[in-house]
Amino acid sequence: MSDVAKKGKAFSMDGAPRTVIIWGIAVSVCAALLIVLVPAVADWAAIGATSQGQEARVAIELVVRVLREVAGPIGAALIGAALVMGFIQGRAKMEPR
Numbered sequence: 001m002s003d004v005a006k007k008g009k010a011f012s013m014d015g016a017p018r019t020v021i022i023w024g025i026a027v028s029v030c031a032a033l034l035i036v037l038v039p040a041v042a043d044w045a046a047i048g049a050t051s052q053g054q055e056a057r058v059a060i061e062l063v064v065r066v067l068r069e070v071a072g073p074i075g076a077a078l079i080g081a082a083l084v085m086g087f088i089q090g091r092a093k094m095e096p097r
Contacts, residue, residue, distance in 0.1 A: 024077070027075035034064060
């Protein structure tokens with residue numbers, strides 16, 4: 001039997017890594033949908049046609065900009081953290097105690 005077969009898996013997505021990667025994907029997808037859909041819905045609903053609407057539109061755009069700058073990188077960081085956790089978890093299972 002080869003050495004590779006004896007070593008086992010060096011990567012494991014059981015438990016916490018699976019949860020973290022699901023959250024990372026969900027946050028990234030939600031951020032992308034909000035970035036794309038909120039301005040389109042605001043245009044469709046004619047938000048900004050009046051002076052009060054202008055104030056609401058500015059507030060909506062501010063929230064979308066904050067989400068654009070924060071949620072996308074957080075989702076990517078969660079995905080990366082899940083991959084690192086999976087590698088560490090797989091290595092911990094392989095090493096004798």
